[in-house]
Structure formats: structure tokens, C-alpha cells
Amino acid sequence: ADEQLDLDDGRWEDIHVVTGALKLFLRELPEPLIPFSHFEQFIAAIKMQDPARRGWCIRELVSSLPPAHHDTMKVLFHHLCRVIEYKEENRMSVQSIAIVFGPTLLRPASEEGNMAMHMVFQNQVVEHILNQYSYIF
Numbered sequence: 698a699d700e701q702l703d704l705d706d707g708r709w710e711d712i713h714v715v716t717g718a719l720k721l722f723l724r725e726l727p728e729p730l731i732p733f734s735h736f737e738q739f740i741a742a743i744k745m746q747d748p749a750r751r752g753w754c755i756r757e758l759v760s761s762l763p764p765a766h767h768d769t770m771k772v773l774f775h776h777l778c779r780v781i782e783y784k785e786e787n788r789m790s791v792q793s794i795a796i797v798f799g800p801t802l803l804r805p806a807s808e809e810g811n812m813a814m815h816m817v818f819q820n821q822v823v824e825h826i827l828n829q830y831s832y833i834f
Contacts, residue, residue, distance in 0.1 A: 723801045724801045729801070729803055729804055730770055730773070730802045731762070732762070733806035735758060735762065735803075736805050738758055739758055740815070740818045740819075743818050743821045743822045755825055755826065755829070770802075774827060774834070775834070777794050777827060781827065794824075794827060795823040795824040795827065796820055798823050799816065
């Protein structure tokens with residue numbers, strides 16, 4: 698169903714409503730922005746000890762994503778980088794954004810395994826992409 702949203706409606710003035718809607722949209726996609734097929738590869742890449750190799754691998758993985766995923770990610774992460782520029786006012790550091798978006802943007806196909814351990818790496822992947830945005834995109 699094509700919903701018509703009136704963004705002038707007062708409800709949208711609360712930034713938490715807007716960010717909540719964005720997070721909900723991303724979480725309810727049939728497949729996460731980073732597809733299930735890439736989850737293990739991203740986790741393996743972020744665990745690499747050598748920073749140069751880790752950076753190169755993550756860049757390669759991002760560029761290997763299907764175009765719709767890649768392009769949406771580029772726009773979303775560009776926006777999140779702009780949010781971080783105002784961290785003094787909004788208290789949204791790279792770490793905060795990673796904690797909020799990590800589990801939403803990449804998650805395993807099945808919720809088995811060590812969820813707490815996964816979360817650490819999910820957040821690190823998002824943090825890495827934010828910190829290396831210009832190199833990756």
C-alpha cells in the first residue's frame with residue numbers, strides 16, 4: 698500500500714520519531730542492508746589483525762554488495778557521517794551510531810550462536826565503515 702506521509706505533520710518534529718521510523722524501516726527489510734550472504738565475510742574481515750588488510754577487505758566487501766544495497770548504504774552512511782559531525786550537540790559519536798545501527802544493518806540469518814559476541818563485531822563493522830567512509834565509497 699502506498700502510504701502518503703505528511704512530513705509537515707507535527708509528529709515529525711520530534712527527531713526520535715524520525716530516527717525510530719528509519720531504524721524500524723531498516724530492521725523490517727526482508728533482508729538486512731548488508732545481506733545475510735555477506736554476514737560471515739564482514740565478521741571475518743573485521744576480526745583481521747592487520748589494519749591495512751582489514752580496511753581493504755571491508756572496502757572490497759562493500760563494493761561487492763548488490764547495487765541497491767550498496768547505493769542505499771552509501772547514502773545512509775553519508776548521512777550518518779553528517780550526524781557525527783554534530784556530536785557535540787547531539788551526543789551521537791561514531792560509537793553511539795554503531796551501537797544503534799550495528800544490529801539493524803547486519804545480522805546473521807539465524808539468531809543462533811553467540812549474540813553478544815556478534816553484536817560487538819556488528820558494531821565494529823558499522824564503526825569501521827563510518828570512520829573509513831571516504832576510502833570505502
